[in-house]
Amino acid sequence: MSSGAGGAAAGRGRYGRDEFRPEQAGEAERIDLGALAYDDLTLTRLRALGVGPGWRCLDIGAGTGTVSRRLLREAEVAGVLAVDRDVRFLAERPVPGLDVLEADVTAPDFAPGRFDLVHARFVLMHLPDPERMVSALAGLVAPGGVLVLSDAVDLTSDRTGAELSASDGGAAADTPYAAAMRAMWQGLRGSIGTDVSWVPSYPQLLRGAGLRGVGAEMYVPPLLRGSPISRFWADTWERSRASMVATGLIDGAGIDAAVRYLDSDACAALSAGMLTAWGRKPATPGAAPR
Numbered sequence: 001m002s003s004g005a006g007g008a009a010a011g012r013g014r015y016g017r018d019e020f021r022p023e024q025a026g027e028a029e030r031i032d033l034g035a036l037a038y039d040d041l042t043l044t045r046l047r048a049l050g051v052g053p054g055w056r057c058l059d060i061g062a063g064t065g066t067v068s069r070r071l072l073r074e075a076e077v078a079g080v081l082a083v084d085r086d087v088r089f090l091a092e093r094p095v096p097g098l099d100v101l102e103a104d105v106t107a108p109d110f111a112p113g114r115f116d117l118v119h120a121r122f123v124l125m126h127l128p129d130p131e132r133m134v135s136a137l138a139g140l141v142a143p144g145g146v147l148v149l150s151d152a153v154d155l156t157s158d159r160t161g162a163e164l165s166a167s168d169g170g171a172a173a174d175t176p177y178a179a180a181m182r183a184m185w186q187g188l189r190g191s192i193g194t195d196v197s198w199v200p201s202y203p204q205l206l207r208g209a210g211l212r213g214v215g216a217e218m219y220v221p222p223l224l225r226g227s228p229i230s231r232f233w234a235d236t237w238e239r240s241r242a243s244m245v246a247t248g249l250i251d252g253a254g255i256d257a258a259v260r261y262l263d264s265d266a267c268a269a270l271s272a273g274m275l276t277a278w279g280r281k282p283a284t285p286g287a288a289p290r
């Protein structure tokens, strides 16, 4: 699996400072478009893992808090601590049972307690050293609890337009969409170090962090015209336009063409997938998994 990074050096910038600044108009709406595409899947998986009444939950990089609130409302958990480096969107919509903490989860002294559920969606892929982060988050799981990680998997075909054209008589030439996706992953790697190449390794990383009963699944939301996920990618490209163009893989006109393609009947492409992986901390050291 390629991140599309093409060996580019990882940037030293930070999410929320050098890309996707929360003070930029519409950033909460962009996060909510992603949530509309993925929240049902996330809630279904969390509930299948047993998350429910009595559970103390930690939502890492909670964004606008859609998962935190649904855990309280639908799964009726005991409480959620929602952590983010910037909590303005969380603070805007307080609900009983939701505690909010502004913190950098990469800080060595980040230790908000032990929780029955530790959840992080679309966060670790933007942070340095995911292996260390998986281990650190596993350390926050109470015995018998679960760590659940979701992040993006790039499904852009490595085949070039020329190869596809040769195999099907030219019907499936490289699309503006594929070019934009590749430029986005490489651009974000260059600016803030985003690296989705780790994501398929999450099951092994969870196991290596001492968790058991490890499982994983992937969901690919359909890129239907006007759908939340299509609008999410168009908005994400708009915000990361400078980093995308800086890769040299695409120019402004190419990004515009990709946005038009997403919103057209010609669109026939795969969104990035969301891989969700989970593991359970043994109830007592050395015990068999539940």
Ligand SMILES: C[S@@+](CC[C@H](N)C(=O)[O-])C[C@H]1O[C@@H](n2cnc3c(N)ncnc32)[C@H](O)[C@@H]1O
Binding pocket: 015, 016, 031, 034, 035, 060, 061, 062, 063, 064, 066, 083, 084, 085, 086, 103, 104, 105, 106, 120, 121, 122, 123, 126, 127
């Ligand atoms: C792509 S958004 C995902 C939001 C939410 N988890 C969701 O799936 O809807 C990434 C979130 O992680 C937060 N974040 C990024 N780096 C962080 C860090 N070092 N510490 C805490 N939060 C961070 C961002 O502020 C942002 O809210």
